[in-house]
Amino acid sequence: xxxxxxxxxxxxxxxxxxxxxxxxxxxxxxxxxxxxxxxxxxxxxxxxxxxxxxxxxxxxxxxxxxxxxxxxxxxxxxxxxxxxxxxxxxxxxxxxxxxxxxxxxxxxxxxxxxxxxxxxxxxxxxxxxxxxxxxxxxxxxxxxxxxxxxxxxxxxxxxxxxxxxxxxxxxxxxxxxxxxxxxxxxxxxxxxxxxxxxxxxxxxxxxxxxxxxxxxxxxxxxxxxxxxxxxxxxxxxxxxxxxxxxxxxxxxxxxxxxxxxxxxxxxxxxxxxxx
Numbered sequence: 001x002x003x004x005x006x007x008x009x010x011x012x013x014x015x016x017x018x019x020x021x022x023x024x025x026x027x028x029x030x031x032x033x034x035x036x037x038x039x040x041x042x043x044x045x046x047x048x049x050x051x052x053x054x055x056x057x058x059x060x061x062x063x064x065x066x067x068x069x070x071x072x073x074x075x076x077x078x079x080x081x082x083x084x085x086x087x088x089x090x091x092x093x094x095x096x097x098x099x100x101x102x103x104x105x106x107x108x109x110x111x112x113x114x115x116x117x118x119x120x121x122x123x124x125x126x127x128x129x130x131x132x133x134x135x136x137x138x139x140x141x142x143x144x145x146x147x148x149x150x151x152x153x154x155x156x157x158x159x160x161x162x163x164x165x166x167x168x169x170x171x172x173x174x175x176x177x178x179x180x181x182x183x184x185x186x187x188x189x190x191x192x193x194x195x196x197x198x199x200x201x202x203x204x205x206x207x208x209x210x211x212x213x214x215x216x217x218x219x220x221x222x223x224x225x226x227x228x229x230x231x232x233x234x235x236x237x238x239x240x241x242x243x244x245x246x247x248x249x250x251x252x253x254x255x256x257x258x259x260x261x262x263x264x265x266x267x268x269x270x271x272x273x274x275x
Contacts, residue, residue: 008083016044016091024186034098038180041091044172048084049169052077056163063157073158077163078147085136092132096125154158158211165245167203176199179193190259197256204245208238 019040023031031039050191055077063069100121128135147159171192209223216226227235 004079005082008080009087012044012048012084012087015047015107016040016087019043022245037098038095039177041088041095042177044084044091045088045171046173048081048226049166049173051165052081053167056160056166060157061160063160066157066214067154069157070153071160075148076160078144078159082144083099083142085139089133093122093125094131096128097240100124131247135244141217157214161207161211161214164239165204165207168196168199171199184259193256193259197252200245200249200252205242205249208242211238 020033020036023029023039024033024035055073059071059074062071064161174192175189175196178184178186178192183189212226213223215221215230216223219226219229221229
């Protein structure tokens with residue numbers, strides 16, 4: 001178990017540092033540290049998402065029997081990804097820190113920070129990213145032990161499908177980068193937004209009804225009868241995993257409405273005659 005976890009602990013922070021240093025030192029780029037940190041964090045998240053989705057596809061398509069069939073990637077990648085969630089909590093804090101500094105809240109006129117400024121930024125980070133930090137903590141402290149111990153080698157098909165939920169992450173990351181550089185008006189941002197909406201809907205929201213349907217087909221049950229045929233704690237776990245996905249999907253839909261909604265003409269001035 002230690003080998004995949006050590007490998008993940010080296011790969012993800014190492015890729016972040018490599019990307020950040022490259023963006024800062026290449027003569028053609030010479031990015032500021034804040035930009036390099038934010039883009040590098042998005043890049044690592046996208047790489048992890050591609051790796052997780054690929055592993056999930058291999059596992060789910062290799063398991064013909066959705067309960068008993070096993071694939072070595074299911075446990076290996078789960079262990080490999082644990083350090084990513086720990087690293088990403090810190091990477092998200094770095095991004096928040098640099099955004100805070102860019103906005104001019106970093107310190108006094110002499111450039112020195114107040115003693116409590118770091119804690120103030122940390123509190124702001126936890127307030128803004130609480131749901132994401134909680135999601136990462138649950139993945140490490142709850143989902144990982146359950147997948148290793150409680151499953152006892154069963155259900156690799158379902159784990160593979162859950163790994164494929166990461167398909168939407170590269171589109172989310174690209175969208176945030178385009179917003180960071182104020183490219184909301186571009187065709188790339190609109191196309192990426194549509195792909196993000198579609199992939200998030202299919203791979204994170206509709207994933208859970210699909211898993212219930214897959215089990216129902218295996219057990220010879222109609223979809224609506226599956227929740228009553230499986231243990232209550234399984235339904236509870238699925239509901240807890242689905243709830244933040246629905247919230248994030250609502251935010252994506254709200255952003256998509258603003259993006260694709262035609263701009264209304266400005267209201268007439270008080271001095272302008274109206275019909």
